[in-house]
Amino acid sequence: MSSSIPSTLPDWPPALPQSQLDHLTTLALDYALSHGLIYRPPYPAGCSSPLSASSISAPISLFPSPFPKDLHSKALKIQEIYNELYARVTMDEEWLEEVVKACFWGVDGGDGFLRELWKGWKEVREKGIKQPLHLLLARSDYLVHQNSKDPLSIKQVEFNTISSSFGSLSEKVGGLHRYLAQQTSYFGASPHLKPENLPTNSPIKGLAKGLAEAHKAFGVAGSEILMVVQDGERNAFDQRWLEYELLEAHGIPSHRASLQTLTTASSLDSSTYQLLLTPPHSSQPVLISVVYYRAGYTPDDYSTSSLYTVRTKLELSTAIKCPTYALQLAGSKKVQQVLARPGVLEYFLPTASTVGGKVSPVSKGGKMYSKEEVDELRESFMGLWPLGDGGEESLEGERLVKESDGGEGFVLKPQREGGGNNVYNKDIGPFLEELEKKDRLLPSTEPPSKSAYILMSLITPPPHLSNILLRSVKPSPDQSPLEDHSADLKEVISELGVYGVALFGKGEVVYNDGKVGTLLRTKGRESDEGGVAVGFSVLDSVVLV
Ligand code: ADP
Numbered sequence: 001m002s003s004s005i006p007s008t009l010p011d012w013p014p015a016l017p018q019s020q021l022d023h024l025t026t027l028a029l030d031y032a033l034s035h036g037l038i039y040r041p042p043y044p045a046g047c048s049s050p051l052s053a054s055s056i057s058a059p060i061s062l063f064p065s066p067f068p069k070d071l072h073s074k075a076l077k078i079q080e081i082y083n084e085l086y087a088r089v090t091m092d093e094e095w096l097e098e099v100v101k102a103c104f105w106g107v108d109g110g111d112g113f114l115r116e117l118w119k120g121w122k123e124v125r126e127k128g129i130k131q132p133l134h135l136l137l138a139r140s141d142y143l144v145h146q147n148s149k150d151p152l153s154i155k156q157v158e159f160n161t162i163s164s165s166f167g168s169l170s171e172k173v174g175g176l177h178r179y180l181a182q183q184t185s186y187f188g189a190s191p192h193l194k195p196e197n198l199p200t201n202s203p204i205k206g207l208a209k210g211l212a213e214a215h216k217a218f219g220v221a222g223s224e225i226l227m228v229v230q231d232g233e234r235n236a237f238d239q240r241w242l243e244y245e246l247l248e249a250h251g252i253p254s255h256r257a258s259l260q261t262l263t264t265a266s267s268l269d270s271s272t273y274q275l276l277l278t279p280p281h282s283s284q285p286v287l288i289s290v291v292y293y294r295a296g297y298t299p300d301d302y303s304t305s306s307l308y309t310v311r312t313k314l315e316l317s318t319a320i321k322c323p324t325y326a327l328q329l330a331g332s333k334k335v336q337q338v339l340a341r342p343g344v345l346e347y348f349l350p351t352a353s354t355v356g357g358k359v360s361p362v363s364k365g366g367k368m369y370s371k372e373e374v375d376e377l378r379e380s381f382m383g384l385w386p387l388g389d390g391g392e393e394s395l396e397g398e399r400l401v402k403e404s405d406g407g408e409g410f411v412l413k414p415q416r417e418g419g420g421n422n423v424y425n426k427d428i429g430p431f432l433e434e435l436e437k438k439d440r441l442l443p444s445t446e447p448p449s450k451s452a453y454i455l456m457s458l459i460t461p462p463p464h465l466s467n468i469l470l471r472s473v474k475p476s477p478d479q480s481p482l483e484d485h486s487a488d489l490k491e492v493i494s495e496l497g498v499y500g501v502a503l504f505g506k507g508e509v510v511y512n513d514g515k516v517g518t519l520l521r522t523k524g525r526e527s528d529e530g531g532v533a534v535g536f537s538v539l540d541s542v543v544l545v
Pocket residue numbers: 141143157158382411413416417418419420421422456457458459460495528529530531
């Protein structure tokens with residue numbers, strides 16, 4: 001890589017007197033509230049649904065966080081290839097099925113959630129797929145990796161193919177930091193904090209355009225988009241901004257409904273398989289062009305089996321799904337691990353120099369990338385290992401855990417999304433022993449439970465970066481003056497998410513946009529997990545250095 005990648009980042013944030021920090025905080029919170037950089041407040045005690053006329057500032061950082069300019073460009077550059085790769089993985093049904101089936105077995109062994117998704121996918125394939133197109137609104141997440149000998153690099157944490165959230169709020173927080181830089185120049189605190197180092201970032205446009213492209217491909221006048229949401233979603237405004245853009249820029253109305261509501265509000269036309277939505281406020285059914293899931297990524301969203309049934313009903317329809325079952329399965333951690341195996345990238349992304357090797361049937365005739373481009377993508381991989389399958393890599397993974405004092409330097413991941421599921425460092429050894437103990441009670445013909453997990457090397461982000469994290473808090477009556485927010489200076493880690501959009505089917509990618517935009521989520525260094533919605537991270541933006 002080019003030598004302009006620094007080996008360290010500037011110490012951060014620059015120092016300012018408290019009075020100036022307070023002023024920036026006041027400006028930031030007013031900007032957030034007046035620009036829709038907001039959440040619904042937590043439910044008051046005793047309420048089961050959110051308040052409808054109240055909002056709070058989303059958790060945000062007061063300063064943008066430094067990010068190496070060349071690595072930011074690289075992350076954006078490889079997104080188009082990542083989109084193509086995951087499109088091909090999804091369309092190569094045989095390959096995908098074999099990979100995900102390594103995570104569950106027998107009647108109830110292994111990962112039950114992946115099994116349910118696979119069962120739905122199988123049912124739809126048996127009954128006949130009525131809509132060959134899949135819509136991907138992806139987010140590829142990275143951390144900056146620092147080790148003692150090499151320049152800084154970006155390493156992929158995971159690739160999300162369902163409910164890739166925060167595109168809208170990310171655009172707003174970029175606007176916030178630019179506003180603070182323009183309005184106050186951050187009081188001259190750092191030469192980096194100039195508007196030209198704060199890149200414009202507008203994922204709303206690109207994400208809505210992806211939905212509009214799918215709607216156009218569906219091609220039936222009068223049809224509308226359905227967003228499947230969680231009941232009581234507190235991050236609703238991030239979703240609303242996409243709805244407004246769909247309407248304002250593309251003239252497409254959309255609807256929101258939970259899986260539970262859809263059990264009664266949706267129906268399939270028995271001859272055409274068109275999906276009809278009859279919202280509770282209307283007796284007039286609406287034809288649905290695109291089903292966009294902002295729910296359904298966690299087993300918690302399927303509290304009863306009827307909710308899997310309704311998901312499969314939607315899947316059987318002619319509507320274009322974002323994502324399909326297959327595309328959701330392609331986003332599993334297991335697929336990420338298998339893609340890192342030698343030869344697998346070449347199978348999906350053949351280059352002039354790998355011609356003659358075994359190639360996926362869906363890669364034939366598709367866009368060719370250069371060896372350098374595919375290598376750049378591979379450079380973003382961290383070490384990934386399977387466990388429990390008895391193969392060479394699996395044995396290596398198990399040996400690495402043993403030799404690292406029970407897993408120091410590694411993370412163990414189940415097939416889950418949404419944060420809070422991983423096992424870190426020395427907790428891995430005892431966790432695996434516990435799984436083995438339970439396995440001893442089962443028939444020895446079954447694969448070990450750890451086969452449903454993957455092992456990954458920990459990325460080590462640069463130290464000495466801090467930021468001021470602003471969060472709404474419930475005011476305490478015995479506090480004077482009444483405080484409704486906290487401002488904590490913390491040592492942090494920032495995770496860059498890069499959005500991508502692709503529309504594809506029948507072995508062909510018909511739309512691919514890798515320049516949709518980015519997200520930066522920043523969390524206290526002591527916290528292992530990164531979810532903004534679960535309260536660990538704040539929304540941030542990059543200052544390029
Ligand atoms: P989820 O699907 O639950 O979001 P992730 O793979 O994104 O799962 O992991 C959650 C969080 O754990 C990430 O946001 C990141 O903070 C941390 N994490 C995951 N993998 C690694 C890794 N290899 N190195 C360092 N941190 C990681």
